[in-house]
Amino acid sequence: MTTKVNYSNQLLNIETGQQIEKSQLTIFDRQGKINKRVINIVNTSIDELLKNIEQGGESYHIYFPQEIEKELPEPLMKQISKEITANEVRVLTAIVILAQFAKSKGELYYWDKINRAYFEVDLPSVYKVMGIGETRGKQRELVKKAFFSLNDKKFLIVEDDNLTISKLVEIHKIDKKNPNLFKITVEGLFFNFDKSKNYQNRYFHIPSDINKQIRKVTIGRPNAGVELFIKCLYQAKHCSKDGKVEYSYSKVYKLMKLENLVKNRNTGRIKDTIQKAFDIAKKLDLISNVEMGETNLREKKYILTFTP
DNA sequence: GTGGAACTAATATTCTCCCC
């Protein structure tokens, strides 16, 4: 029996780097340049980080959406930014699930003023929701590493008309008696506490053992893009009225971050990667069929039929 | 420069062996 967990649309948009295009914010002005407000916050955050690095202060990475990444020089990107790894994607999912468990037990505390929620996680429960409860040391080390690297990442958050750059998950304290127990806070958007907004359209459902299921049907080193795409499919299923979803090739390309394959001279793997994502979705019993088609603009598209 | 092969790194799973 798998329970269902609410997953915030906004969070998934940040993970896939779509937070800007999915917001009301116009990022480009009439000349096609990035708008000043966005530039300002990006530059300020970069300056702050560079200053930190120079002075040996807190070091972290900033994960920018693709539109902004493209505008920044590559050497700078290498210094300040880092791609999200598959294990980080999995740990983030695990934290969403654990946060909701904590919330239902009344062990989660929300602070309105900073729009963050506090709760405690212990690593064994992280392992459990990641489906590695029975396995040994090495994988646990990787999970721990991914957990700490999430704590080292800042994300661009667009909330209505507000832009901030902050940590989605922040570790504040490690329990003195139990080194596996962490006191953490997460961004309010994990839950969208603001009830005044359109509440219904802010979530989709994922199974609480999603990581375990994905592990069961995949082999080899995990691929972050593919796993993000699987979450997108759960979201699309939730929104779909006719039991289908259509993705243009460029949409799939973006969601799976296939740009990285091109950058790394692995263009030949694009087809296999897309196929892999569809295969996993089929094995998860999420979709039952994939058809090819053409968009109005004569672009290749995929028509996916969800399993009822 | 670009395409692609070949190499290296990361991750997962299976095997082996030792200790209780």
Add this chain to the structure above:
DNA sequence: GGGGAGAATATTAGTTCCAC
């Protein structure tokens, strides 16, 4: 016998390098 640590192996992701 079995449980677990760690080695060996399989698979895939990411990097480098070379020919054109």
